[in-house]
Amino acid sequence: MMDTVKYLLTExxxxxxxxxxxxxxxxxxxxxxxPGTGQPIGPDDLxxxxxxxxxxxxxxxxxxxxxxxxxxxxxxxxxxxPLYRARRLEKALDTPARIYYKYExxxxxxxxxxxxxxxxxxxNKQQGIKRITTETGAGQWGSALALxxxxxxxxxxxxxxxxxFQQKPYRRAFMETFGATCIASPSDQTESGRAILREHxxxxxxxxxxxxxxxxxxxxxxxxxxxxxxxxxxxxxHQTVIGQEALRxxxxxxxxxxxxxxxxxxxxxxxxxxxxxxxxxxxxxKAVEIIAVEPANCPTLTKxxxxxxxxxxxxxxxxxxxxxxxxxxxxxxxxxxxxxxHGMAPLVSQVVKLGYANPRAYHQQECFEAGVQFARxxxxxxxxxxxxxxxxxxxxxxxxxxxxxxxxxxxxxCGHGHFDMQAYSDYFAGKLYDQEYDESELAMALAGLxxxxx
Ligand SMILES: Cc1ncc(COP(=O)(O)O)c(C=O)c1O
Numbered sequence: 001m002m003d004t005v006k007y008l009l010t011e012x013x014x015x016x017x018x019x020x021x022x023x024x025x026x027x028x029x030x031x032x033x034x035p036g037t038g039q040p041i042g043p044d045d046l047x048x049x050x051x052x053x054x055x056x057x058x059x060x061x062x063x064x065x066x067x068x069x070x071x072x073x074x075x076x077x078x079x080x081x082p083l084y085r086a087r088r089l090e091k092a093l094d095t096p097a098r099i100y101y102k103y104e105x106x107x108x109x110x111x112x113x114x115x116x117x118x119x120x121x122x123x124n125k126q127q128g129i130k131r132i133t134t135e136t137g138a139g140q141w142g143s144a145l146a147l148x149x150x151x152x153x154x155x156x157x158x159x160x161x162x163x164x165f166q167q168k169p170y171r172r173a174f175m176e177t178f179g180a181t182c183i184a185s186p187s188d189q190t191e192s193g194r195a196i197l198r199e200h201x202x203x204x205x206x207x208x209x210x211x212x213x214x215x216x217x218x219x220x221x222x223x224x225x226x227x228x229x230x231x232x233x234x235x236x237x238h239q240t241v242i243g244q245e246a247l248r249x250x251x252x253x254x255x256x257x258x259x260x261x262x263x264x265x266x267x268x269x270x271x272x273x274x275x276x277x278x279x280x281x282x283x284x285x286k287a288v289e290i291i292a293v294e295p296a297n298c299p300t301l302t303k304x305x306x307x308x309x310x311x312x313x314x315x316x317x318x319x320x321x322x323x324x325x326x327x328x329x330x331x332x333x334x335x336x337x338x339x340x341x342h343g344m345a346p347l348v349s350q351v352v353k354l355g356y357a358n359p360r361a362y363h364q365q366e367c368f369e370a371g372v373q374f375a376r377x378x379x380x381x382x383x384x385x386x387x388x389x390x391x392x393x394x395x396x397x398x399x400x401x402x403x404x405x406x407x408x409x410x411x412x413x414c415g416h417g418h419f420d421m422q423a424y425s426d427y428f429a430g431k432l433y434d435q436e437y438d439e440s441e442l443a444m445a446l447a448g449l450x451x452x453x454x
Pocket of ligand 1: 112137138141229264266337339385414415
């Protein structure tokens, strides 16, 4: 029999519904709170920030939510994404493990992010919104929203974390190609940005600061809303096309994963690959071991506290219960900008809290080592964020070799690294260091968590 390398679906097989894990969880995540009143917020509180179509999804407990036709039509451009069997990597590792990866780098922006930028732009357009503001860390989300803006005729303004803006100048040119504006954050264009610059003129920025700038701009500009590329329930929901496709592709392969692995920044690509499999398990299907991989110097799930916190640094967002390092925590400037967020999606936090997923943290050098080994075997150059998932995958495959067992391991190759070559150059030049985060800064940020009545 031929050794199949990629399992492909047709455009007809693109899921017609998004899958909402909330419907199957024994306990839903605690409510989002208004920071002023401490009371659960309602749809009207979110209306200045998001269009109603998105807000309805944010609070929905329905198991399946229909994907609008115009959204599915655009998803056809790159979906269904391929599921690969990493046969050459298996050989290189001399492992009995069966390694599979879902490749989201086939999207026009190079990552999983367009899976949610397209529907978010759609619902904004439907409501007559003219402009969307956002933040971006790695540049992948900003690129994805820029692309969606071009498809739907919306103006897009992106605040890009300064350290990434400097590391990846071509991401800005990419966004500009699609008609978007890209500004290094912290900037002097918002009160939040100016406040940071007054105190820290050399600030390299953080996702928390960039979110503050984007939210502030959205709220004070007419016909403008804000879009977030991760963390929130509706974003995780949109990403479930990944795992739903993977379920069907495993049918084609005649296999089923024992282990599912994703890297976690705000939690969206991890949720996208893992939640549909977890849903099967919660409805009586086969149990899977789920591993969430994060960077050791922004260790939200492994070192953070499960508490109510703000999503941004200037405290303009509602309070969400999540694993957090404290909204003022600024991680060292390592080369995986998409994973430098102080918090974690409330739904992913709840899944970890309930014991359905195990978090794990790695330093960047061991992740780049894994990414290079993967690239040399499989021919795809991964985004530095994805290297975290690859590290865990290789470690699990090596464990299979030691123990002489064959497990099926699935990981999400959430993006390619073609705009991240400076990071790879630094790695090859021996200029990439495993910097530790500052323990006293973390303690201070945690001490500053808002107090919320039980
Ligand atoms: C390629 C890639 N992977 C992962 C992430 C992390 O985000 P999330 O945890 O929401 O998937 C990002 C964020 O920018 C990214 O660009």
